[in-house]
Amino acid sequence: MSTETKPTAELYERVDALWTTVRDQFAFLRRDPMAFAGMLVVAAFVFLGLFGPYLAPHDPIEHTVRGDGGSVLRLAAPSADAFFGTTAYGKDVLSQFLAGARPTLIVGLFGGLGTGALGFTVGVVSGYYGGWVDELLMRLTDLTFSLPFMPMALLLLTFMTPNIWLITAIIAAFLWKMPARVVRSEVLSVRERTFVKSARASGASDLRTMLYHVAPNVLPIGFLYTAYGVAWAIAAQASLAFLGFGDPTMTSWGRMLRQVFASGNMRVAWWWVLPPAIGIAAITTSVFLIGRAYEEVINPEIQTDQ
């Protein structure tokens, strides 16, 4: 029966098309030097997030670096014993840096994906149906715009013990409003196009029209804002950790910065400050640079907002 083979053929076609798209995008990114540099940084960061904790020469929290005489090395400048120096508590900065990439990657990836997926869904549904559905969903986004993110996140994290998934959830719960609005306004224009109208006229269900005709046309914007969501999530996670509201069980770059700041050693221990600070700055900037390169292509008219 053709019902058996047709979807499979279609699937192959789609996968092929997807693969071509990926290759095209890659070629495109290579032409933009800043975006290409950003991509290299992101790749390095993902590698660190996946394998960093295994590469770390010591346990970031348990292990204490000792010098030749057996005494604990506190605030030691980079040396052969510890390539990135040690913290005020005698811990190895390099190990903390390597292990600290993981929570940053987890929150960034899932916070960004959550933000993008939630915002995309709300935007498509809201724009497609219009009427009271739209009104309701948009008032909901107004509400998340009105609740200030930082203070609310701090409040919630005092009330619940911070852990990495909770932080991810809070970030996604507050940030989905950005993609939602942009996607919605895109859907409003796509909805009026002939192919959507004819799909509906030919009897396609709302769900089918949304999935096959509307969504693919606003997908690029959705991806773009997912990428921005990743950068926002990383920045938010680092900021919360810096304020002392991070996951207490995991070493993260934000937490390292908090420790060097709170211990009052920022003035002396540059080797303790620079690795996490540069790490966070590099990854967020890279994601934004890639996003900017795309933004011009996807929609030259789009206004940068937020």
Added chain:
Amino acid sequence: MSKFQRFLLKRLAISVLLTLVAVSVIFVVLRLLPGSPFEALVTSGNLNQEQIDEIRAMYGLDQSIWVQYVNYLGSLLTFQFGYSILRSQPVWDVLEPRLINSLILLVPALVTTAILSSILGMYAGWNRGSRLEKFSIVSTTLLRSTPVFITAIFFIIVFAYNLEIVPALGMRSIRATPDGYVETFASLDFLHHYILPFTVAVLYYSGDFLLLARNGVVEKRGSEFLKLHRAKGLTEMEQLARAGRNSMLPILTYFTLRLGMIFQGLILLEVVFSWPGIGRELVLAIQQQDYPLVQAAVFIMALAVILANLLADVLYAYFDPTVSTSGGGSA
């Protein structure tokens, strides 16, 4: 009633409703917090049951949750935020000077960055593809995507620790004992402490305005009205001025939104620089579980956002009649 008035009324009603929801969320979250600031006093055994009851009654904690909620709403409406538990001072007395300290840092910074980076952005957009455009985009992307406390840390290390030209912490030197706002802010000592956080705030916000202005001009460049101006023989700069004027609206709206988000955005900045502002006070109050102070600070921040959103929507609808006044807010 004109269409605009109807829009205004609707938007106003929505804002009131949003405020109500926002303060309710704050109330609920705070009631759910485990423990209370009095617990430390109680467990230390320094108080007897009678004294505990007395204190609880003083803060209205002995009443039912609904009575507490109604009292809370009433107190917010009249800006009576109650009594700070740890500072033994009315909340407003604690917050007012800190609010002023925040505003004096952030408003001038935001105005400065809005003007400077918009002009730069327009110029960059006009000279599309130039080295200046590329450089300004990359550098402002770096500044706006990096969390503000990291930029601040870099600046402190370079300018305060290594070059030693400015102090790293605080708003006045420790020995200064100014009396009143004029004495506090009109001094070289203050300026000396001000310059670094001010610069970091300006740089942090520069990216959004720059990109907004650049995109606006890039978009206008090819448009018909500029061709007319070119045909009329206006110079490049005159043409740019006209293109720029026509992309002011999104910048203006964005400025309003940013103004509303200003306190929360720079909580981190205040913490890094030990700036005695409302954001830093909020973090301290949360750590010390000083409920009345926390709810007042979060309320002020939420109110600022709601008012700014309202203002931005109204400005947009007022200045740009082509925008539908029936739909949701502006993007």
